[in-house]
Amino acid sequence: MDEKWQEIGDRVYVRRHRSYDMNTGLIVGDDGHCLVLDTRASHRQAADLIEAIRTITHGPWTVVNSHSHFDHYFGNALFRPAEIWGHTRCAEEIETYGEQQRALLAERDPELREELEEVTIVAPDCTFSSAASLDLGGRMVHLRHFGLGHSSNDVVVQVPDAGVVFAGDLVEEGAPPAFGDSYPLDWPVTLAAMLREMPEPVIVPGHGAVVDRAYVSGQQAELALVADLARRAHTEGLRDLIGRFPYPEETSRQAIDRAFLQLDA
DSSP states (O other), X not given: XXXXXXXXXXXXXXXXXXXXXXXXXXXXXXXSOEEEEOOOSSHHHHHHHHHHHTTTOOSOEEEEOSSSSGGGTTTGGGGXXXXXXXXXXXXXXXXXXXXXXXXXXXXXXXXXXXXXXXXXXXXXXXXXXSEEEEEETTEXXXXXXXXXXXXXXXXXXXEGGGTEEEEEEEEESSXXXXXXXXXXXXXXXXXXXXXHHOXXXXXXXXXXXXXXXXXXXXXXXXHXXXXXXXXXXXXXXXXXXXXXXXXXHHXXXXXXXHHHHHHHO
């Protein structure tokens, strides 16, 4: 447990982990009650996170899952019996695909099999479709779903009194955005809505270093270019367009595949 908390606003912390270069968030309320954003990729990783949280606060916690990818929720069980919040589709996708995610990971990396077998898959039990607000002992934190993007169920956490937004994997730093089960045609629109409605200057991506609004605006422009080029490629073909994408070819082809699924639907 040598990853340190970084305080990025009044009693608002981010912990950046070497595993998946993933960020977890901690927001502490006026009475010590805290919000934990994402619970990491296994029970062992969650236990490490809990030990780190207890260096900041011994108050009760509420958990929020930013979306339904394993590295953000496989640790949920260790935070019970606390409430776990997420988008409605986050709960649905975890219940439907959680075991499949575990099996694919174990097949891909047999060294993790034992650690993954320890995981009890737990979906959020408190869900919403558009917006919710949580009271952390007098400190209000807002949860928003702005639309399809990195996944079908991305949740953004806003801490207005600290000037901080946790964007989850809608924003990526240090690597190209991940398009595996994304919605490339919607993603730039969703990110633009977040920027328009949340004026906070400090933005925490799901992975990588904390960024500012200028960085997110730049990434939004890249995603808009991806959406535009994918639409053109759908009718004109890829040969003359693939080199214009702002990301490496493997990432671009993944984005194109997902965009074509949307266009063909």
